[in-house]
Amino acid sequence: MAKGYNRPSGGGGQQGGMMNQLKRLQEQMEAAQAQLALETVTASVGGGAVKITMTGDQHCKAVEIDPEMLKDADSEMLQDLILSAVNMALDQSRKLQEERMGPLSGGLSGLGF
Numbered sequence: 685m686a687k688g689y690n691r692p693s694g695g696g697g698q699q700g701g702m703m704n705q706l707k708r709l710q711e712q713m714e715a716a717q718a719q720l721a722l723e724t725v726t727a728s729v730g731g732g733a734v735k736i737t738m739t740g741d742q743h744c745k746a747v748e749i750d751p752e753m754l755k756d757a758d759s760e761m762l763q764d765l766i767l768s769a770v771n772m773a774l775d776q777s778r779k780l781q782e783e784r785m786g787p788l789s790g791g792l793s794g795l796g797f
Contacts, residue, residue: 712788716785716788717741719740719784720739720740720781720784721739721743723739723784724737724738725740725773726738727772729769730765733752733765734748734750734765735747735748735769736769736772736773738773738774738777739777740780740781740784741777742778742781744770747766749766
């Protein structure tokens with residue numbers, strides 16, 4: 685039999701600790717993602733003519749169009765306003781996600797990832 689064949693490998697306790705840290709981090713990330721699904725951002729364009737409400741996990745929850753906007757019946761302007769509001773809401777939602785998840789992803793670098 686070779687020397688050291690049945691010896692436990694060194695650092696076994698460190699691996700267990702790292703696995704526990706990873707598990708905690710995963711639980712924290714899942715909790716943060718669940719919270720993001722509940723939080724909303726609202727983007728408003730055209731002086732409030734169009735409002736888009738979106739969750740922190742980028743699901744559109746509401747589109748509000750001021751009825752006065754429909755009286756003019758300028759479909760191109762309305763389309764531009766909706767597009768602008770959706771993109772603004774997405775940007776705000778991504779920023780919210782980065783704020784909530786950023787500290788957790790920083791924990792991965794401490795674990796060697």
